[in-house]
Amino acid sequence: MTESPRTFTYGQIEYTIAPENVRQSDVQALVEEHLQEMVAMSAPETSFALSADQLAVPHITLFAIRRGGELLGCGALKELDAQTGELKTMRTVAHARGLGIGGLMLDHLIGVARRRGYTRVYLETGSEDHFGPARAMYAGRGFRHCGPFGDYKVDPHSVFMVVDLPRASAAPQ
Numbered sequence: 001m002t003e004s005p006r007t008f009t010y011g012q013i014e015y016t017i018a019p020e021n022v023r024q025s026d027v028q029a030l031v032e033e034h035l036q037e038m039v040a041m042s043a044p045e046t047s048f049a050l051s052a053d054q055l056a057v058p059h060i061t062l063f064a065i066r067r068g069g070e071l072l073g074c075g076a077l078k079e080l081d082a083q084t085g086e087l088k089t090m091r092t093v094a095h096a097r098g099l100g101i102g103g104l105m106l107d108h109l110i111g112v113a114r115r116r117g118y119t120r121v122y123l124e125t126g127s128e129d130h131f132g133p134a135r136a137m138y139a140g141r142g143f144r145h146c147g148p149f150g151d152y153k154v155d156p157h158s159v160f161m162v163v164d165l166p167r168a169s170a171a172p173q
Contacts, residue, residue, distance in 0.1 A: 003061060003112060010104060013067060017108045020064040022052045026071040027064055031055060034091040041130065046157040048124055050076075050088055060088065061112070065105050072096040075105040077112055080122070080150060085113045087123040090134065102134070106141055114165050122149045122162045135159060 005018035020027050031052050038049035055062050055076055062076040073092040077085050087109060092101045113121045123138065125131050143161040148154055 003063070006108065010100065015065055015067050015072075015104065017063055017065045017105065019061055020074070022055045022062050024064075027062070027074060028052050030071060030074055030091055030093065031062075031089060034089055038126075041126065041128065042157060046155050048152070048158075055089060062089065063105065063108060063112075065101055065108075072099075073101045073105050075102075075109050077109050077121075079116075083117065083119045085116070085118045085121045086150070087121060102137055103141075106137060110141065110163070110165070117167075119165055119167065120162055121165065122146070122160065124152055125159050125161070127157050127159045131159070135161070138163075 003019045005016055007014060007016045009015075022028060022031060031050075035049045035051055039047045041047075050060075054060075059079045060076050062074060064071055065073045065075075071093065073090075073096065075090045076088040078088050080086055087106075090102060090105060092099075092105075110121065123143065125134055125138070138161050141163065143163045146160050146162040148158075148160055149162070152158065152160065
């Protein structure tokens with residue numbers, strides 16, 4: 001699925017969000033940092049973060065957000081089926097946290113899902129306090145709690161969320 005880069009201004013600063021090769025050195029380092037932190041914070045059987053190898057498959061598109069070429073964050077959209085996606089690997093570099101980068105990426109991924117014709121997007125995140133700001137960001141964009149989806153199982157360390165993406169209504173005749 002080909003996606004074009006998107007350049008926009010937010011708070012008088014220009015950003016670009018574009019699909020990226022997970023093997024790009026700065027992207028791979030951020031994905032590895034994310035994986036290491038998620039594994040360290042979770043029981044082995046409850047860590048669902050993906051490695052660079054697991055992200056480098058045709059049904060997952062990884063996007064990076066940059067300012068002047070500097071990587072600020074990433075996020076991935078995994079196609080579960082023709083109408084359903086899952087958010088994966090949402091990560092902001094440490095020095096850019098609190099600047100709204102995660103929200104910009106989330107809005108972009110939801111827009112990509114809409115353009116692809118998805119009617120629903122899921123995510124799995126942690127139940128620990130550390131994940132509270134992420135859960136609040138998701139809820140603020142319309143995600144609601146749901147049960148496990150796909151191959152996930154009920155797990156006290158996981159929170160499952162979903163947002164419905166209604167199809168655009170036909171123009172009046």
